[in-house]
Amino acid sequence: MTSSGEIIELAKRRGFFWQSSLIHGNVSGFYDYAHLGSMLKRKWESEWRRFFLGLDDNFYEIQASVIMPEAVFRASGHLQHFVDPVVKCGKCGNTERADHILEAELKENFEGLTPEEMTNLISKHKIKCPKCRGQLESTGVFNMLFPMKVGAGKDVQVCYLTGETAQGAYVNFRQEYEALRKRLPMGLAIVGKAFRNEIAPRNALIRMREFTQAELQIFFDPDTMGEHPRFDEVKGYRLRLFPVDSRKGGKILSITCEDAVKKMKLPRFYVYHMARIQQFYLDRLRLPGNRFRFRQLSDEEKAFYNKHHWDIEIDLPSLGGWKECAGCHYRTDHDLKGHQEVSGQSMVVDADGKKVLPHVLELSFGVDRNIYALLELAYREEKVGKDTRSVLIFPRLVSPFDAGVFPLVKKDGLPEKAREVQKVLEDSGFSVFYDESGSIGRRYRRIDEVGVAAGITIDYDSMKNSDVTVRDRDSMNQIRVKIEELPGVLRSFMKGSELKGLEKR
Ligand code: GAP
Helix, strand or coil: CCCHHHHHHHHHHHCCEEECCHHHCCCCCCEEECHHHHHHHHHHHHHHHHHHHCCCCCEEECCCCCEEEHHHHHHHCHHHHCEEEEEEECCCCCEEEHHHHHHHHHCCCCCCCCHHHHHHHHHHCCCCCCCCCCCECCCEEEECCEEEEECCHHHCEEEEECCCCHHHHHHHHHHHHHHCCCCCCEEEEEEEEEECCCCCCECCCCECCEEEEEEEEEEECHHHCCCCCCHHHHCCCEEEEECHHHCCCCCCEEEEHHHHHHHHCCCHHHHHHHHHHHHHHHHHCCCCHHHEEEEECCCCCCCCCCCEEEEEEEEEHHHCEEEEEEEEEEEECHHHHHHHHHHCCCCCEEECCEEECCEEEEEEEEHHHHHHHHHHHHEEEEEECCEEEEEECCCHHHCCCCEEEEECCCCCCHHHHHHHHHHHHHHCCCCEEECCCCCHHHHHHHHHHHCCCEEEEECHHHHHHCEEEEEECCCCCEEEEEHHHHHHHHHHHHCCCCHHHHCCC
């Protein structure tokens, strides 16, 4: 098993991500994406957009400011409720999240308990400061928003960095509804930064103070919650569910969407989107099914405004097992109602002649956690003959580079031919890595290490026959393909076709 330290070290060595501003000493919780990490993240985000914006022709992406006035966070409830339980050591002053200390000591999840309940548990189990074994004080609360002063002199205004991208969609809801088709459901997606002053950032991309979210807010008429026009497409599809009452046994249920509606009393509108989320992970990103589950949150764990809340968890042994990477939240009318009250502007809209205060279904993804998961799932050390090959088996669609192009030797016109092939591929929209140094075996190893999906070699036969060798990173199988057919073959390969079936097109 690979540890989180090894994943973080690998990310640094190969150029995926590392701590920010390190040359000046760092502030924890901030990470920079290096060249490969940026490419991987951009591709994940593109696939997310393609998939989720493609669900409905009334779903759009917007970009909102990350700095917003105080009123936004009064309306959202963040000023009062966006707090973590903290506990301080009376001896050394070390301050940590009380639920994390409890979890580390008692091996259970204590999220959602009140500060008083945490203080009682700490005292009952005689839990001490993990740093100096000193006495812990009572559990208090700490607001995670980053405040800031905007402007100067008498014009100064208190603002905050947003703690979730969601608020950007809510403050734009009314204007977008007018500018768009005045039709529900309407979806507003934001792929952008969120900021939280986490007390204990840890595990690199897993708990950060500045991170990227990809969130889709779906505004809909609550009277239509029990239906979805495309539900039939998913009704027989099996969801992997881990409901609250399965926790003791640890068993994941495989249950059709139709049964999730009938037996678990979940609304069709909600279940339809759960199915699409699972399809995004299993069909689009090809995550192994047994590494994926929806985990239902208990009433104590979920935010008070969420009526239905299932997290999307991926099994990541480097972090001790299942880790939340996304969430499916039915937020009711909490958000629009709050903004309506504080701004004094009505959020009630006219939908086909009916006055509606829309409800929100939120599909919320932590991009950075997904990137960490991709790295952990991709990393392999494999025996190849007498050698060991180190390879990153990313889903092809998100591999940082689609293809590596290599001339077999650095002479006799092979590099020029290889550059031509590179151009053909780049002109067709592929991301291509060119390398002419070292033996061909070394060059294959180099692209395997950074997860390039296909290796393309130009040899002497290429000069005569205008064809190339294409090698699959994962199986190491190779086929011969005419250069003119290469973009089509590579496109099918990137979408998941096996090389063997593409040989004779
Ligand atoms: N708008 C809803 C919302 O923000 P959340 O559960 O607080 O809900 C959504 O966050 C996702 O964002 C999480 O599932 C997780 O993947 C990611 N996330 C949350 N806090 C994070 C942090 N401190 N660092 C990295 N990712 C985080």
